[in-house]
Amino acid sequence: MFNLPFCKQRYSHGFLVILLLILWITDSNAQSPWQQKWQGKLEVAAGMQLTLILNLQEQDGKLSATLDSPDQGAMGIPASQVSTKDTELTVEFAAISARYVANLKEQQLQGTFYQAGQQFPLVLTPMSTAQQEAITASQQRPQEPLPPYPYIEQQVRYPHPSAGFNFAGTLTLPQGKGPFSAAILITGSGPQDRDETLANHKPFKLLADTLTRRGFAVLRSDDRGTGQSAGNFSGATIEDFATDVQAAYEYLLSREDINPSKIGLIGHSEGGVTGPLFAARQPKVAFVIMLAGLGVPGNQLWATQQRDIGLASGMQDGDMIYQLHLKAATLSAQGANFEQIKTLFAAVPNANEQMINTLATMLSSDWAHSLMAYQPQAVLIKLNMPLLALNGERDMQVASKDNLTGIKQIMANTANQDVTVLSLPELNHLFQQAPTGHPAEYAQISETLNPAALAHISDWLAARF
Template sequence: MLKWITGLVAGLVLATSSAAMETAGDWHGELNIQPGVSLPLVLHIAGSEPDWQVSLDSPNQGAFGIPGSAEKMTDTQVTLKFAAIGASYEAALEDGKLAGTFTQSGKSFALTLARQSEEGKEKAKQAAARPQHPEAPFPYTVEEVSYPHTSGAFEFAATLTLPDGKGPFPAAILVSGSGPQDRDETLMGHKPFLVIADHLTKAGIAVLRFDDRGTAKSGGTFAGATIDDFSTDVASAFEYLNTRDEINQQKIGLIGHSEGGVTAPLFAARQPDVAFVVLLAGLGVDGTTLWAEQQRDMAVAYGLPNGEAIYQAMRVFAEQVIAGESPQAIEQDLLSKGYDKATAQQYLKVVANEWGRSFLTYQPEEVLPKLTMPVLALNGEKDLQVAAATNIGGMEAIFASSENEDVTLKILPDLNHLFQQAESGLPDEYGRINQTFAPQALLIISDWISSRVGE
């Protein structure tokens, strides 16, 4: 997914601790990030001195079994550290509860944990359910495959699913969003690419999904890669499918989600043999505008004031990054505008690099008109990371002046960035939703592809 940051702590995952046998068991509580925004946490403590086993669940983020270490254990005081997430928790056992402070990324929050009841355990189990995730045996062929990058420098690890029956089959390559993603685009317990692949393969469309470079089982290095580099990863997948006898080489298309809606068209613009392109939360505005809108919309949704000031500050920030200004100068400018040091440094870490400059300078009006194949673009109405109105509106304007006569653009009501049925559209809601990918969106995709490349 496209990266987002607000003045809040992003991606918080938390833990708690145990000081004596009285603290063994399961504990739960909520980390209040700001009024109206909280993150449920579940702490598991087992064992005894000196071999305590501590783990943490963050159900809304789909994170379970995060390991913790006990730095201090007494009858009344505990200190836990969670190295994997760069966090610590210090608490005292008071009136049967663990009351203390959770610290991560330089920010501290009060956190009180109470024992989890059996009813609470059952609710947590239901909240973590992902009913759309398919399970074996599958009514199609599943192959674990590998293939080289076009440069020959490293190999990708991937899964190819082939429909039941006799080929050759039309095929789709799934292209993930920003950040190192595995082949299922796993996020907060959801595996959207697994669900999409299952649905399409049952509909007679072969699907290739791959671990990003330098991620999971794929070789190469993720850090330092630009959107152009990632487009060569799409080229590598395309070349591989062209070597498979089971695949109809005239009917290989791309499905890109979020930043994949940038890298997929970058490749397709160079390769007219691509049979179709599906953009899921793809971009119809330039990278700088997307970044500024994203930070503004997210902040306003979390209740922060001065949305327009945030938008303007983020445009200036993007321009400074593109111009190559020093991180120190950019940080000082953000501090002068009221951003705290931890948030300023997080912005710089995410965007002030080669990837960030390549993304911020992306211009869809230079890429999308070069797509000569059928194009389907879907955006969720409640997407706060890639705003539907401006991005679909931007695509409408771009394609209106192109020669491509087979372009379908849709805004899907009530769907968020992951194409789940949502209430707020906020990222901290993703993990609370059992649905991984709205069935109506799956049907739109499969029906549209079948109508273009079906037998």
């Protein structure tokens, strides 16, 4: 019934937080029977398994532990408590509200993993050298650009227009004097760094590299309150994030090596909301590219996302999931508080209180109020600049068909004659080629951005600027 978060703290990469499990633990050497790297598969839904690595280490007679979930790119989650009694081991993970209880038997830890009111059988065995090498290989990201680069890279800082703090970012510039056409990269939901790093993938670093090699200057920055940027992320709304886009735009306007009439926006996921919000107020923006951006109202997006991921995770009643989450998101759009949203979910039979509290906390936040109330019709209709909208056909976070159809319908009623809308086969929310598009696959895929997606973006820009 409930789909609990799996992305970054405030729930994302992606775009609206997908509420699934994140599981984790770290490193060790083996001297006592416990001191090992223990590895196993956790079956979280039919046909869906996550590799877990429990790292137990003993020092001065005291055990400590960390947890790794390499399939989700979650590494080194510290245990809050580790205890043993005879052959029984109990490991608590307060940070993720999880617990593992197991018995040591025949060189195996045979036990149960508990999280958010659910329990899953989990057998762990000592990790072999071959298994460790396979995990290391799975974390490789062959597309990540490495120096030396055939362009200039500058570390920059620039001010927010009104909030009194500075952003930190990276500006890549082609060789030569300029002035250059420029793109501002805008991250998705949750506190993101300038590379939009997720599970060792750095999609914005790769996109900036691709575009700069094609002759474009590219600015990518740490979100407010994240990385080297100052400010406060907590409590910010989509309108606040749109002013962060304004800060980047005004910074590029101040540079002599940037052509002021050729500065555009590329927003991924929630960046496909905050970018258009700013562009709707600033008609001099040269172009807008929406990568998995919204073409449907925020509350509808949320309900569809929860239904699609729930069904893909083994849940059965898609219509019930959709209607429940649509009611919750609509309440959020109306400014509902924690108790109002909690009451809605608490009425569901056998509802888990911890999951309910997580959902109610998120959906009663200022950020959720603003996103669930978002109406793309009122924003996109004001965009008079060239517009490119791309979605992966297998995107489960921002459904391709619904959102691209919405964008097409909205833009058909405008005077804008330069609108391109494309659905890319076999690609997920991160524009990786994916088996199903489920968020659990993101870290398992070595591809950071599919070459076809990169080509569509860079070719579309090169044809116009």
